[in-house]
Amino acid sequence: MIKIARIDGDGIGKEVTEAGVAVLESLDLNIDFVEAEAGRECFDKNGTTIPEETIRIARNAKATLFGAITSTPGEKSPIITLRQELDTYANLRPIKSFKGVDCLFDDLDFLIVRENTEGLYSGKERLEEDKAIAHRVITRKASERISRLAFQEAIKLNKESVTCVHKSNVLKKTDGVFKDSFYNVAKDYPQIKTIDYYVDATAMYLLTKPQEFDVIVTSNLFGDILSDASAGLVGGLGLAPSGNIGDKHGLFEPVHGSAPDIAGNNISNPIAMILSVSMMLEYLNEDYLASKVKTACENVLEKGKVLTPDLGGNAKTMDVANEVIKEIEKLD
Structure with a gap:
């Protein structure tokens, strides 16, 4: 049963x-x-x-x-x-074009792997007089764990590359940990090509050359936004x-x-x-x-x-x- x-x-x-x-x-x-x-x-x-x-x-x-x-x-x-x-x-969101569905791209087949337990979705917010403060928590343990799963999915799906998406030029500490953790794990998977992009650049590439992506690994909020946007490339959230x-x-x-x-x-x-x-x-x-x-x-x-x-x-x-x-x- x-x-x-x-x-x-x-x-x-x-x-x-x-x-x-x-x-x-x-x-x-x-x-x-x-x-x-x-x-x-x-x-x-x-x-x-x-x-x-x-x-x-x-x-x-x-x-x-x-x-x-x-x-x-x-x-x-x-x-x-x-x-x-x-x-x-790990939140796994496959993005795939289907024959018979009118969509922007008819040759897409990639996976977004989204860290699911921390980041800005940690629920750590508070009000102080006239301002609201949210804590963005990124740990090395969770970042390495999600990166390792992304590489394992790439092998399982016979994909050639894993792309790390972050914003470490602005979020230097939190996304610095995420990016560094990704490359630390990547050492164990030399057969897989590794790339990293800023999240805003990724958004543009999803509209201009989404065929480039095999597996994307990213943090909670970025993954939520990018995966919903990517669904729009292949026919919408109903798919x-x-x-x-x-x-x-x-x-x-x-x-x-x-x-x-x-x-x-x-x-x-x-x-x-x-x-x-x-x-x-x-x-x-x-x-x-x-x-x-x-x-x-x-x-x-x-x-x-x-x-x-x-x-x-x-x-x-x-x-x-x-x-x-x-x-x-x-x-x-």
Whole structure:
């Protein structure tokens, strides 16, 4: 029995999680889904955006599937809290062009590896009279750990280079530690080409020559911004999966938010969630099934007959999920 924590969240998080679960249930796996609460609706009901019970359920699961949440002003972020509590220190965000999808570049296939536990997302902020102060915490331990994982991913994916993204010309101490840690780890991987760019230069290169990138490793805030921007290169957030990986836990989620403006219409694109399911299957060492789910998504997109409105179609969320399931069955 594979115990999976299921956190639907708010808005379209519920819709895409239902789609992802439907795909998982179509596979020959013995899965026990344990539902847990988080998000704005959870706060309205329980007075907290993420109960301790939800954290406990995630800790005791083999992996966690997370939908999307609506932020609650003044309250802690459920997804950041989970990442920190589970020590899922690496956020993996693949950026890939799909045949059949109208996008800026049709030949992209790179990975952004984002440090997930510190930086400006550490939550260390305070108010002092008329000013607000945020502490940007960058440690050598976390920087070396995320850099090493980036090199390991490059080897796993048969990539030639790893690019370190920072701003050490301005953030001399914090990004100085990040950059130095990267090059210290790089010594153990002489077969991999190493590059480093300032984050602003990287933003420009993503628009002008994104084909140059194989694996990008960067800090928390920079990784968040660059990965969302990169999703725009290949068709939008509806196609952008992610996995939060640690030494003991895995947390998988689509990159998009809860989209309250379209919630309830059942027109949200479930492909990002289903691709996140594929990443989760790989994490669970179900490589064959992970590959089938990914290939099925690619086939549905390439055929272009069953697509949600964001991709120019008129299909409902579960229509796409069911089409993916049909493609999986054809691959048997």
